[in-house]
Amino acid sequence: MAQLVTEWVNLTGDISIIARESGEVWFHTPSGTKNDLDPFATPMTGAGSPGSTIGLLDGALNLGFAEIEKRLARPDPTLTGYVVALVGAYHTSVDTPRNLRRAASRFKELGRHDVVAYLEERAREETGHDRLALKDLRALGVPAERLVANFIPEGIEPLCKRFDDLCAEDYPIGSIGYSYCLERIAALKQKTDIEKVEALCPDGVDATRFLRSHSSLGSEASHVEETIAFVASLQANDRIRVVQETYRSALIMAEGYNRELLKSEAEMLEELQHAIGEALPIVGSCFSKAEDPGTRPAL
Numbered sequence: 001m002a003q004l005v006t007e008w009v010n011l012t013g014d015i016s017i018i019a020r021e022s023g024e025v026w027f028h029t030p031s032g033t034k035n036d037l038d039p040f041a042t043p044m045t046g047a048g049s050p051g052s053t054i055g056l057l058d059g060a061l062n063l064g065f066a067e068i069e070k071r072l073a074r075p076d077p078t079l080t081g082y083v084v085a086l087v088g089a090y091h092t093s094v095d096t097p098r099n100l101r102r103a104a105s106r107f108k109e110l111g112r113h114d115v116v117a118y119l120e121e122r123a124r125e126e127t128g129h130d131r132l133a134l135k136d137l138r139a140l141g142v143p144a145e146r147l148v149a150n151f152i153p154e155g156i157e158p159l160c161k162r163f164d165d166l167c168a169e170d171y172p173i174g175s176i177g178y179s180y181c182l183e184r185i186a187a188l189k190q191k192t193d194i195e196k197v198e199a200l201c202p203d204g205v206d207a208t209r210f211l212r213s214h215s216s217l218g219s220e221a222s223h224v225e226e227t228i229a230f231v232a233s234l235q236a237n238d239r240i241r242v243v244q245e246t247y248r249s250a251l252i253m254a255e256g257y258n259r260e261l262l263k264s265e266a267e268m269l270e271e272l273q274h275a276i277g278e279a280l281p282i283v284g285s286c287f288s289k290a291e292d293p294g295t296r297p298a299l
């Protein structure tokens with residue numbers, strides 16, 4: 001019988017993730033074992049498999065978010081919060097195709113045509129997603145171009161910078177870990193999450209194009225599956241770097257989202273109004289609706 005694949009990656013010095021092809025995943029503390037007896041003390045060198053690679057990637061994501069879990073803000077949803085989320089969505093998607101092509105051209109120089117093909121395909125798939133966010137903002141009556149030109153939510157800025165930096169590296173394999181982090185989180189969103197946002201919007205206004213596309217109902221689920229299969233096919237060193245970057249991106253994302261979610265309605269309104277130089281014009285009578293309690297959409 002063929003042996004099941006086991007993969008492992010050290011994330012923090014004292015925490016490693018071990019994942020098996022069968023789907024088992026566990027966290028391992030190397031310090032608890034004598035090095036010469038610990039088979040996971042040295043980096044893995046073998047082949048991957050989708051079953052174990054997904055365990056590593058999602059384990060890294062969970063660990064990144066776990067550190068903030070107790071401090072996680074869970075505010076009521078408001079339309080103002082959703083407008084801020086759409087501005088964040090715009091900024092995390094506007095440079096994605098250009099960044100992915102930049103990373104692809106570096107891999108072309110390195111002769112890594114497998115990675116080039118993957119990144120170029122992603123760049124094509126992600127093209128135009130920023131426009132979905134702009135259309136949603138416009139549908140709400142917000143001066144979309146002026147708003148995104150003058151405002152980037154402070155919790156989103158470090159995430160955008162991380163992706164810019166990763167794609168400009170000499171060996172930009174970490175960009176795949178970042179993308180996995182964002183797409184996997186988006187793919188967790190369900191129909192009910194979209195319905196909650198629709199309930200906040202004025203009647204007859206369609207302002208969930210970006211959200212629908214970046215949810216389990218849209219293309220994100222297949223992007224995540226394709227990425228898992230691709231990462232599993234990479235050599236061990238690359239898989240290690242992708243998983244480590246998934247963890248770092250998750251830390252940055254968790255901190256940034258939480259910083260935004262901790263803001264009061266008044267603070268958000270002030271930021272938005274400052275950016276457009278006038279009171280926030282939103283179609284219909286949304287502000288009265290916006291005061292209804294419920295679940296505020298994640299950014």
Ligand SMILES: [Fe+2]
Nearest residue numbers: 093126129214
């Ligand atoms: Fe996208």
Ligand SMILES: [Fe+2]
Nearest residue numbers: 183219220223
């Ligand atoms: Fe995507």
